[in-house]
Amino acid sequence: MEIGRLREGVRARSKLLLKGPGGDDVLPGEAAEAVFRAASSLRPSVILLGATRNGRETASxxxxxxxxxxxxxxxxxxxKAGELAAERSVYAGKVVASVACALPAVATVKTGSYQRSDAEGGTVEEADVGAVDGAVRLLSRKKKEAGGPDLKKARVIVSAGRGVKRKEDLPLLEGLARDMGGALGCSRPLSSDLGWLPEECHIGLTGVTVKPEVxxxxxISGQLQHIAGMKDSKxxxxxxTDRSAPIFQASDYGIVGDLYQVVPALRKALAARKGPAPAA
Amino acid sequence: MRIAVCVKHAVDEAELKAGSDGAPVLAGAACKMSTFDKNAVEEALRLKSAHSGEVVAVTAGPADARRTLKEALAMGADRGVIVGTDAPSADTSRTAGLLAAAVRKAGPFDLVICSEGSSDTYSGQVPPMLAEALGVPYVGYARKLQVDGSVARAERLLEDSVEEVEAPVPLVVSVVSEINEPRYPTLIQIMQASKKQVEEYSQDQLGVPTRPASVRVTHMAMQTSNRKRVTVEGSPEEAASRLVQALEREGVL
Incomplete structure (x- = not known):
């Protein structure tokens, strides 16, 4: 068992790899116990984890x-001065809060809030933490199907909301995404309630957080939970169709109109911009 | 099967307004049952209908939190438990300690269900801390849940994978909103909810000592948006070509 893998590009003066008996599939309860044992002897002031689902559970x-x-x-x-201070967003991204607590402290760091370092170096040590048993047994782990859009890396995202009347209409938006060199995402109802798109397409507070160029x-009406997932877009x-939809307050450019007319017009305008295909 | 479901009386983020100093006005702000807690209540009711038993809704909060308990009762929970507290929402370990003490006193339970996080502060700390405080296994982010005798099986929905896990009862489970579609109570159910029993425990009764908050909120400001908010006018064709020009000027096409 190795608790986490030491990734390339993690810059640190020294790295500690926690090891124990057992397989490589570590559940958060086991990771928490292993880090707890290591922390009890190392006595760090701060333990930081990524704010992923497993990270949140492990940290708590x-x-x-x-x-x-x-x-x-x-x-x-x-x-500093025996205190951890930080910012975080609350109320579905509507409010920025400054928070503070006394050290020692555990914190989960919002994903994507720091640039990834590409520096190398540092020493690697190993520590045996012994066997950990989290009482939860892993029966299977399936990677989500590859081939779906990687929205975190997409330069352009076209996102579909309840204004799309039928699942059969999604190719219209997929086409627009393709024209713009981007990927298709959606608001929660389309993935969670209607099941028209896979859960990985759900952009929002409880889904994926994205920050594309466009x-x-x-x-999409623009519920706060949705805005929370895309507010850092450039x-x-x-x-x-609804002029008073909150999404317009969170937008740079808004078109009040029927998507069934506007999207085809937009695809035409994008095609015209590229001009006719050059002769072979 | 005896199930406790934890619910939070949360600030309704959609109704939150800024005061003259730019900070959100939290005193007297509109509150509601935390959005995803409805999925937790629904899952508890679904399991009760499959296994029979009892569903107890538990909350820690001010007196006004009784409204959220009543909503859980209207959905179908059998009774409610409230721990009166004015502890701030940021003090997750305190909330978890109060809920654990209340769950012990109102129990025993086979299963404690929470939602993955609250719609107001969305820390997701309380469910795992509750499991630690109760000393029972924890399964987080379940999108499917079944209990078979003394074993619970769940599918955990993670960012890049789905895990199938099993754990012995009693345990704490947090659910994601994908797990079900919460029911709406009927008018009759809403009326009947007032007749259901709600027990109040004080912090003294539970023997949970008061202590300084673990994490303090030192400042709050409404998130300002620097969006241009330009309405692109014209027929669909005109608006489309103006938008393309605007995006070209932005250098993002």
Whole structure:
């Protein structure tokens, strides 16, 4: 068992690889117990984890075991004078809060809030933490199907909302995404309630957080939970029939109109921009 | 099967307004049952209908949180438990400690269901901390859940994978909103909810000592948006070509 893998590009003066008996499939309860054991002898001031689903669980359980404070989803983290201070977004992204707690502390760091370092170096040590048993047994682990859009890396995202009347109409938006060199995402109802698109396409507070160059919200009203997942996009475009839809307040460019007319017109305008295909 | 479902009376983020100083006005802000807690209540009711038993809704919060309990009762929970507290939402370990004490007192339970996180602060800390406080296994982010005798099986929905896990009861499970579609109570159910029993435990009764908050919120400001908010006018064709020009000027096409 190895708790986490030491990734390329993690810059640190020294790295510690926690090892114990057992397979490579580590569940968060086991990771929390292993890090707890290591922390009890190493006595760090701060333990940071990525704010992924497993990261949140591991951090919370670790903090409970250690009796430390736990700050969630933080960015702009500082630790000085015996205190950890940071920022985080709350109320579905409507409010920025400054938070503070006494050290030692555990914190989960909002994914994508820091540039990934590509520096190498540092020493690697190993520590045996012994056997850990989290009482939960892993029966299977399936990677989500590859081939779906990697929205985190997409330069352009066209996102579909309840304004799309039928599943059969999605290719229209897929076409627009393709024309713009981007990928198709959606708001929660389309993936969770209607099941028209896989869960990985769901952009929002409980789904994927994205920040493409261009985000085109098509038929999306703009619930706060959705905005929370796309508010860091560079340019936001909204197409919606309802002039008072909140999405327009969160957009740079808005077209009030029927997506069934606007999207085909937009595809034509994009094709015209490229001009006729050059003769072979 | 005896099931406890934890619910939170959360600030309704959609109704939150800024005060004159730019900070959100939290005193007297509109509150509601945390959005995803409805999925937790629904899952508890679904399991009860499959296995029979009892569903108890548990909350820690101010007196007004009784409204959220009542909503859980209207959906179909059998009774409610409230721990009166004015502890701030950021103090997750305290909330988890209060809920654990309440669950112990109102129990025993085979299963404690929570949602993955609250719609207001979305830390996701309380469910795993609750499991630690109760000393029972924890399964987080379930999108499918079944209990077979003394074993619970769940599918955990993660960012890049789906895990099938099993754990012995009693345990704490957090669910994601994909797990079900919450029911809407009927008018009759809403009326009947008032007749259901709600027990209040004080912090003293539970023997949970008061102590300083673990994480403090030192400042809050409404997120300002620097979006241009330009309405692109014209027929669909005119608007489309103006939009393409605008995106070209932005250098993003």
């Amino acid at each position: 359980r670790l903090a409970a075991k250690l009796g430390w404070r736990c700050a969630s989803e933080v960015s702009k983290v500082t630790a 985000y085109v919200a098509v038929g 340019i936001v475009v909204a197409i919606n």
